[in-house]
Amino acid sequence: MNRFRQVVAFIAGFLAGVTVLYVLLLAKGQLVRGPSFAVSPTVTLAPQPSSPVRVVPPTSFSFPSPSVSAPSPSPSASSAFPVTPSFATPAPWAPQAEAHLAVPDVPAPPQALPGHPPDLFDYARLKTRGLLIPVRGVDASQIRDNFSEMRGGRVHEAIDILAPRGTPVVAVDDGAVEKLFTSAQGGLTVYQFDADRAYCYYYAHLDRYADGLKERMAVKKGDVIGYVGTTGNAPPGTPHLHFTVFKLGPEKQWWKGTAVNPFPLWAVTGAAPTAGR
Secondary structure, X not given: OHHHHHHHHHHHHHHXXXXXXXXXHXXXXXXXXXXXXXXXXXXXXXXXXXXXXXXXXXXXXXXXXXXXXXXXXXXXXXXXXXXXXXXXXXXXXXXXXXXXXXXXXXXXXXXXXXXXXXXXXXXXXXXXXXXXXXXXXXXXXXXXXXXXXXXXXXXXXXXXXXXXXXXXXXOOOOEEEEEEEEXXXXXXXXXXXXXXOOEEEEEEEEEEEOOOOOOOOEEOOOOEEEEEEOOOOOOOOOOXXXXXXXXXXXXXXXXXXXXXXXXXXXHOOOOOOEOXX
């Protein structure tokens, strides 16, 4: 019995000592606790002063991709493309026109008009003809190249040579009168073929024909074929000759052909003989 009491007293003393030790450790905050499964509702991560946190926008996160992204353009490359587009696009023939202005003694090249490309062989061939300026007393310095100007929604395709009403109009080359024709646009007109029947010379807005002029009649360079006027749709107060050259097709139709600008044939100083007064 004494043995049993001693064991009970030892256990009671041991538990009392453990209890006192637990209370002392708890009071001093030195009690080591086991793992806790409580989850805090909010967790705040404060950056340490020695290691600043870099804030990255969410759009910068991406998953690895096997493709290689193109590098972003450098500032110098991006500055080459203005935000506001430029619509000041020069016409395809602008460089040639500027070159012509820089060298006044060189005639402007023929314009590449839609459906009427210039043919250098035609110019070389016509140059050998020494075509006259078709209005008597007019020289090359008095003529302006208005072949490519727009007239009522269409390209002019001719040269207007101003002169007083009744000024003689002469044949620019040897050949024959193919057609005498009157139209609402051209008024009194003459279609003259050259001797080879390769080109047609077109004279329009005549005031009247030369006496005795008729179709199939042979004419020589410099022969008077009519007189400057304003018939057709010419302004009544601006008498002039509407003149052009047509390259004839194999059909040799006087009303059809490819327009050739005659101005370059006269533009070079001394290249265009002037009909006598």
